[in-house]
Amino acid sequence: MIRTIAKRLLALVPMLFVVSFVVYSLVLLVPGDPAVTLAGDNPTAEQIAETRVRLGLDDSILVQYGRWVSNAVQGDLGESLYSTQPVSTSVMSRLPTTLSLTFAAIGFALLVAVPAGLLAARRPRGIVDRLTSVGSSIGVALPSFWVGLVLIVIFTIKFDLLPPVGYVGLSDNPLEWLSHIALPAVALGSVAAAETTRQLRGAMVDVLKTDYVRTATAAGIRQRSVILRYALKNAASPVLTVVGLQVTFLLGGSAIVERMFNIPGLGSLAIDAVLSRDLPVIQGVIIVAVIVSVLANLLVDVAYGMLNPKVRV
Amino acid sequence: MSESESSQASGAPARTVLEVDGLSVDFGSGKSWVRVVDDVSFTVGAGEIVGLVGESGSGKTVTCLSITQLLPPRTSKISGGAIRLGGVDLTQLGRRALEDVRGRDIGMIFQEPMTSLNPAFRVGDQIAQVVRRHRGVTKQAAWNRAVEMLDAVGIPSPAGRARSYPHELSGGMRQRVMIAMALSCEPQLLIADEPTTALDVTVQAQVLDVLRNMGREFNTAILFVTHDLGVVAELCDRVVVMYAGQIVEQSGVDPIFEAPQHPYTGALLRAMPQIGARRGRLPVIPGTAPRPGLMPTGCRFYARCEEAEQRCTEGPITLSVTADGRMARCIHVDGVEQQDQSVEVLVQ
Amino acid sequence: MAVVPADIAAQTPPSHGGTDQDALPDPGRSRRIGFVGRYCGRPAAVVGLVFLAIAAVIAIFASRVAPFDPAAQNLRLALKGPSGDHWLGTDELGRDVLSRLIFGARVSLLAGFEAVGVGLLLGVPFGLIAGYFGRWSDAVISRVAEGVLSFPPLLLAIAIVGVLGKGITNAMLAIGVVFAPRFLRLVRGSVLAVREETYVEAARSIGCTHRKIVVRHILPNVISPLLIQVMLTVGLAMLSEASLSFLGLGVQPPDASWGAMMGSAYRHVSRQPWQAVYPGLAIVLIVLSCNSVGEGLRASIGRRSERRS
Numbered sequence: 001m002i003r004t005i006a007k008r009l010l011a012l013v014p015m016l017f018v019v020s021f022v023v024y025s026l027v028l029l030v031p032g033d034p035a036v037t038l039a040g041d042n043p044t045a046e047q048i049a050e051t052r053v054r055l056g057l058d059d060s061i062l063v064q065y066g067r068w069v070s071n072a073v074q075g076d077l078g079e080s081l082y083s084t085q086p087v088s089t090s091v092m093s094r095l096p097t098t099l100s101l102t103f104a105a106i107g108f109a110l111l112v113a114v115p116a117g118l119l120a121a122r123r124p125r126g127i128v129d130r131l132t133s134v135g136s137s138i139g140v141a142l143p144s145f146w147v148g149l150v151l152i153v154i155f156t157i158k159f160d161l162l163p164p165v166g167y168v169g170l171s172d173n174p175l176e177w178l179s180h181i182a183l184p185a186v187a188l189g190s191v192a193a194a195e196t197t198r199q200l201r202g203a204m205v206d207v208l209k210t211d212y213v214r215t216a217t218a219a220g221i222r223q224r225s226v227i228l229r230y231a232l233k234n235a236a237s238p239v240l241t242v243v244g245l246q247v248t249f250l251l252g253g254s255a256i257v258e259r260m261f262n263i264p265g266l267g268s269l270a271i272d273a274v275l276s277r278d279l280p281v282i283q284g285v286i287i288v289a290v291i292v293s294v295l296a297n298l299l300v301d302v303a304y305g306m307l308n309p310k311v312r313v
Numbered sequence: 314m315s316e317s318e319s320s321q322a323s324g325a326p327a328r329t330v331l332e333v334d335g336l337s338v339d340f341g342s343g344k345s346w347v348r349v350v351d352d353v354s355f356t357v358g359a360g361e362i363v364g365l366v367g368e369s370g371s372g373k374t375v376t377c378l379s380i381t382q383l384l385p386p387r388t389s390k391i392s393g394g395a396i397r398l399g400g401v402d403l404t405q406l407g408r409r410a411l412e413d414v415r416g417r418d419i420g421m422i423f424q425e426p427m428t429s430l431n432p433a434f435r436v437g438d439q440i441a442q443v444v445r446r447h448r449g450v451t452k453q454a455a456w457n458r459a460v461e462m463l464d465a466v467g468i469p470s471p472a473g474r475a476r477s478y479p480h481e482l483s484g485g486m487r488q489r490v491m492i493a494m495a496l497s498c499e500p501q502l503l504i505a506d507e508p509t510t511a512l513d514v515t516v517q518a519q520v521l522d523v524l525r526n527m528g529r530e531f532n533t534a535i536l537f538v539t540h541d542l543g544v545v546a547e548l549c550d551r552v553v554v555m556y557a558g559q560i561v562e563q564s565g566v567d568p569i570f571e572a573p574q575h576p577y578t579g580a581l582l583r584a585m586p587q588i589g590a591r592r593g594r595l596p597v598i599p600g601t602a603p604r605p606g607l608m609p610t611g612c613r614f615y616a617r618c619e620e621a622e623q624r625c626t627e628g629p630i631t632l633s634v635t636a637d638g639r640m641a642r643c644i645h646v647d648g649v650e651q652q653d654q655s656v657e658v659l660v661q
Numbered sequence: 662m663a664v665v666p667a668d669i670a671a672q673t674p675p676s677h678g679g680t681d682q683d684a685l686p687d688p689g690r691s692r693r694i695g696f697v698g699r700y701c702g703r704p705a706a707v708v709g710l711v712f713l714a715i716a717a718v719i720a721i722f723a724s725r726v727a728p729f730d731p732a733a734q735n736l737r738l739a740l741k742g743p744s745g746d747h748w749l750g751t752d753e754l755g756r757d758v759l760s761r762l763i764f765g766a767r768v769s770l771l772a773g774f775e776a777v778g779v780g781l782l783l784g785v786p787f788g789l790i791a792g793y794f795g796r797w798s799d800a801v802i803s804r805v806a807e808g809v810l811s812f813p814p815l816l817l818a819i820a821i822v823g824v825l826g827k828g829i830t831n832a833m834l835a836i837g838v839v840f841a842p843r844f845l846r847l848v849r850g851s852v853l854a855v856r857e858e859t860y861v862e863a864a865r866s867i868g869c870t871h872r873k874i875v876v877r878h879i880l881p882n883v884i885s886p887l888l889i890q891v892m893l894t895v896g897l898a899m900l901s902e903a904s905l906s907f908l909g910l911g912v913q914p915p916d917a918s919w920g921a922m923m924g925s926a927y928r929h930v931s932r933q934p935w936q937a938v939y940p941g942l943a944i945v946l947i948v949l950s951c952n953s954v955g956e957g958l959r960a961s962i963g964r965r966s967e968r969r970s
């Protein structure tokens with residue numbers, strides 16, 4: 001198992017090279033002279049010159065990239081063009097917030113998807129299945145900001161049940177964290193919930209048709225444990241892959257939700273950086289988000305191996 | 314529809330375990346249903362091995378699955394008859410009661426050993442689960458029982474093998490595991506649906522040995538479904554031949570090989586390859602069986618029968634009982650009585 | 662719970678006249694009806710197509726359909742509820758919500774197809790190259806695609822917009838780049854599947870040029886799965902456009918877009934909560950339509966193995 005993980009980690013290295021190069025070459029996309037564009041509104045000649053030096057724009061792109069990567073692997077992602085704070089510091093201080101939001105959203109998605117998927121699969125084309133299918137079709141089409149807006153209207157404006165905006169760290173006060181994260185997590189996780197329901201339903205329907213489920217039924221195993229114990233373990237692996245992909249999606253989607261609910265996470269950092277064209281921060285946020293999503297998918301693969309004895313090496 | 318109250322003929326070898334009585338099964342949905350099993354009756358006694366023979370589509374598997382009610386609930390229904398296990402009509406049981414009967418009183422083995430075991434669990438655990446389910450013993454006791462059963466079906470180093478996953482075992486080994494699981498709670502009845510069809514010939518012989526020995530040891534009634542008459546000759550005490558959803562012949566195993574009563578059985582026997590026979594083409598049965606829903610009113614084998622004549626098509630053919638207690642659904646068989654109207658089912 | 666054994670499956674009659682047709686579930690049946698029949702057998706897909714058509718007509722004739730100029734402000738009428746003049750009310754600048762909604766359809770549809778166009782332009786040629794020529798070109802292209810796929814999509818789009826500058830064109834360019842690997846992978850896979858077919862081998866052996874083989878033999882096989890993917894991706898692209906516009910990175914004022922309307926509704930949510938309903942509903946419906954058309958296509962064209970449920 002450990003060898004497999006090590007192998008997978010090693011395989012990530014070339015991929016991260018490609019990704020980091022893509023991220024770094026964003027600077028090439030800056031219209032006009034990057035130094036002029038990035039120096040801010042109506043920059044003076046000094047500001048432009050200073051920006052040029054700080055970003056090392058006089059060197060060739062490969063030299064620039066090499067310098068950026070060698071600094072990055074040492075944990076140095078450069079400095080913000082505006083606050084002069086190290087990018088790694090601000091990214092790392094916001095990462096836990098985004099992670100907790102993402103995993104709360106995944107948690108919500110699973111909380112909905114597992115019962116819904118199982119109930120729907122119990123009777124394919126039955127009434128529950130049809131309702132679930134309609135629900136998940138609508139669910140995948142729901143924009144998170146609309147769900148968020150509806151939730152805000154219902155829970156904070158109409159009934160004043162939950163705090164509308166803001167964030168409290170999980171380690172500071174778990175209960176407060178939950179009350180602040182609940183609405184954003186639902187808004188962010190609704191698409192994931194619909195998608196996962198669909199996948200789980202499909203996987204369960206397939207598994208329930210298999211010979212080994214018939215064997216378990218023929219051996220008198222109770223229907224409930226046939227579904228929850230025998231079938232679910234087999235159906236879980238394809239679903240897990242989808243959950244891994246969802247993590248990647250949600251890391252991006254969190255930008256909107258963080259913005260709406262005023263949560264100081266990576267996404268809102270990215271948007272602030274984009275609005276002010278703070279290139280080093282944009283690059284830093286993205287590379288960290290990619291690493292997180294890649295690691296999450298690695299975790300998924302490990303879990304996949306545990307569910308699937310055949311995959312285990 | 315037979316209403317017969319079966320009373321086992323006196324001098325019968327053993328107590329009746331399973332009695333299928335006038336079973337009819339329909340497939341379809343909504344308002345349109347098609348009969349795929351039509352008025353099937355037979356019994357299996359303790360310690361007895363009954364072969365259920367027929368080509369694919371004859372309804373033998375459907376008959377088997379309806380005994381434990383494993384047919385798809387919304388696209389199939391038992392439309393008539395009773396299935397009695399030790400006197401209890403299984404068709405009248407609710408789901409939870411059925412779940413108690415399955416595995417405890419009836420063990421089942423299926424054709425596909427490669428896919429019949431759950432790939433995500435160790436084989437020992439799969440057997441132990443069944444034991445725990447029906448006997449309520451501790452995990453350790455259930456595991457020990459699983460190892461014991463694996464040993465009994467002839468799996469070498471069973472304690473180690475119990476820890477294997479199905480994909481680590483060969484087809485023959487997996488089928489032994491299936492037998493071990495099916496017999497782990499010492500059921501009164503074992504239903505084996507073509508358990509050796511997917512196996513190599515040598516492995517097939519070993520698995521049949523295991524089945525025979527285990528059946529003898531536990532005095533289990535075995536219903537053995539197959540299309541292979543060679544296996545029937547080797548293993549079974551009695552044979553039920555099905556064709557197009559009906560029983561066409563029922564008899565002890567020796568008489569059927571000596572003198573088949575129904576032309577279909579005869580054709581099946583001639584189609585069997587024989588060792589030492591002169592070389593040449595095997596006779597095949599021309600044509601195909603009629604499809605469910607398109608059954609002729611007369612004899613269902615008419616179109617393929619060498620002895621067919623006009624009166625075969627004139628009306629339903631009844632299952633006649635001959636003087637020596639055999640049954641055949643053919644107009645050319647001189648029956649002493651007709652089973653469909655009889656009160657008594659004479660066997661052997 | 663129970664399972665249909667192979668034995669029973671074998672009893673299912675082959676296609677043939679007779680009453681038994683209706684009695685047994687017949688998987689081969691839908692094959693005989695043809696593409697249009699199969700598509701029309703799915704109500705959701707038909708409704709989706711009709712809705713898309715209506716939206717397209719409204720978008721094309723927006724200036725004639727809309728009762729007001731979508732940018733005309735009237736601050737005295739700001740944030741009013743529905744009335745005889747303004748059927749859906751007015752926004753914070755007194756602009757007619759219905760008219761903005763109608764013009765927003767134009768932006769959404771255009772944005773969706775623009776982004777998919779960019780995705781196709783990038784994905785299809787590179788997918789063909791990777792699949793057809795294989796070896797190092799495949800290795801390089803596939804690695805890059807894998808790299809792009811590992812980005813959180815919206816975040817990458819936000820970053821690209823951030824660098825290129827705000828605006829709908831840049832936003833769609835960004836989303837197109839993000840979606841390109843989906844098309845690339847699909848095309849590459851289809852090409853790999855077709856490449857070794859006998860007829861392609863035959864074409865190669867009689868000396869057809871690569872170009873001819875690709876255009877005549879390979880592309881036609883790729884088109885139907887591609888069409889399905891396009892429909893499914895258009896929905897996603899419109900959602901992404903709405904997201905970017907909601908954040909203020911897409912459509913710039915005073916242009917109307919459903920996402921931008923949601924954004925302004927959000928800022929005034931405490932005063933007029935109903936404002937968010939219409940653009941939100943419009944987005945949900947159009948995305949739903951694209952998805953159900955895509956699903957309908959998936960179910961009605963292509964090989965049987967691709968059809969599900």
